[in-house]
Amino acid sequence: MTATDTLPSVLERIDSDIDNAIERLMELLRIESISTDPAYKAECDKAADRLVKDLESMGVDASKRPTPGHPMVVGHIGDTGPHLLFYGHYDVQPVDPLELWDNPPFDPRIEDTPSGKVIRGRGSSDDKGQLMTFVEACRAWIAVNGNLPCRITFFFEGEEESGSPSLIPFMKENADELKSDIALICDTSMVAPGVPSIASQLRGMLKDEFTLHGPKMDLHSGHYGGPALNPLREIAKIVASFHDEDGRVAVPNFYDGVSDISDDLRGQWQNCGFDEKEYLESVGMTEPHGEKGYSTLEQQWARPTLEINGMWGGYMGAGSKTVIPAEAHCKITCRLVGEMDPAEVRKNLRAHVEARLPVDARVVWDGDLDGAPAAVMNTDRPEFDAARKALTDEWDREAVLVGMGGSIPIAGFFKDVLDMDAMLIGFANDDDRIHSPNEKYDVDSFHKGIRSWARLLAEIAK
Template identity: 60%
Template structure:
């Protein structure tokens, strides 16, 4: 029997697959709210039973928080681990939803049919594309498509407090040749993609102190040091005129983008004018010698996320404040070390302090490094070709400006790379009211995974 038989099975049983997804979406598995603890356990149990129908040896594993679902099944030379998460974001503000967020519905829209519900895209619809591909494969071939481990988390939307301990305690059981993660999307909603780069993150919050108390600006203005002046001068010096970060050693561990990957990104014809125009901007900022896609996927950043000090209420209070505050974050790429970056930033900032000023740092020197997958592994090109065949559009290796910590954790704690393939679209409104997942994404997502699994066996 061929792959065509599996694809036909997927097409013929789409209504049943959709109903299974609807059943999972009806469970309000909001992980961050203790009121939904029982519902998170219910979602985990639902998935365990579903995995068992596919022949997996599956169970719900307790943690100090919400359960992890683990299932093992199939046989083959290559061992693949699939990761997804069954928990969802809170639904507030509820009044902005057009319907009950846990009463899923298939709706017609000007852009096609969509599945409307909390978790439809993030991540229940995505994870079910993989399980439904396995179901169709099992129905046609009588066995699963290779040696598989399913690992489904229940705390991704609430900071994953149990994840690292669970990985450490169960490393031998979970370790595989390659991890598959379905929590991403397509490029500009139309081009299938394999995400191979994720930026890391380091953060720093601090207070710059000057006088021992707020000072009358008539008595001390022009004589006493104003910490807001000092703070803004330091932060304004984070970048030079060309957009390069000025912290010493900041770029030491930043690798240049390979030419082949740069050319592939250029072929994507990213419309940065529209991208910026959607948020009321028009001119790219940052490093002037980089393309817009390089800037958001493969280059590091230093951003001021918050700054405050002095009196900010109605009217005026004419004082020189005793302190000023800021939050600064760094998106990291390549081999940048969060500890090294934050240590260098602190030293750089403190070296610029004038007399009578000091900085109080409020957080630990820690963070998450970037995740960079080796596309030299033939599995990555095999998956790209499979996606291209299904969508009839050349699939791309892309980066992601944000962070998906699980990919880095798999590398750190299990020693394996991760392949990120998802079918979400930019307008899915994840984390927002009226979240949706395109029916096409669900249907072709299932077919895509069947093609990928066929090539990875």
């Protein structure tokens, strides 16, 4: 029998076992695997152990691998068919502010909402719930057939939410073991509820930070107000110079490497079910404020940005303190697209700032911040056609190729380190409140996500 012949039985197994699958996810969600806080190191180890045990229960040759930080989990199963690597991360974001949670963040529960049942708890959407959709799909295949239609390598990380410091060294040291035909990543969302989505491009990221120094000390604003250079005033002028009146970044050569999207892709985005009005109103806006001449989705997915993430200086406590501060600070991030080179963007950005320094001012840059280029998926690969068919069949809605405004560096790492293409498919919704209090994952997303991966394995194995 072929994988297609046994698929109906696999889907029936998923449906009949969904309550147990949810409870297995709940067990993982109860583990407080916050990677950025050393106080939770033992919990991260516990989550890795839990995943190893779960994979082993399915017949996977799995193990916990030490790193200088939190451990990786690697598992292998199968000896026939295409070789797929599935990546997910078991670590989660901190839960602060705790008082904004309706229930304890690591006490997950099922809740009824106007749009359906949800799984509420930290990590339910990012990324434990998404990770477990693939694990449960494999579990169902093995339960029905005793094996999988493809060779699978499981690769679970424990530091994604804290910068992945151990990831690239681990990938380099274990390249021969991890090398597969293609990497599957389930850490993304659907463009609209019920619209299955495959990410075709991801924006890159550049971080920078500078301090503008003026007087050698804070000054009395009466004794020196007027003749003194005020770093806050000067940094405000510089920040205001970053954009023109149309929202276009005014840093010279900033758009080197940026290309317009194809008419075909633009057409897909225009008909993908995205609700611009709802998207904007959900955060209290009535219109987009980005680069004029581009739609909201193009601004979010296909255009670069320069954002001010923080600006401060002087006295910020209660009441008044009449000082001219000695220094002011600014944090910046740029989202990159196409062939933009992070190193060139950083050089041009810094030159733009330094050219605008007044006499008696100097700038000091943070030298520890990183950058990563954008990632464009190789959608000509046959796996993308297989995925579009599988997702369309499951969701009864044409699957669409979408962009992503955020950055998922692992996709680029697979290409750079292992020379592997990646395919990103996720079932989260924009209202899942990832990284925020009251994070949730729709039960429907979890259930149909499992079924989607089961269908995709059958399609790829053809």
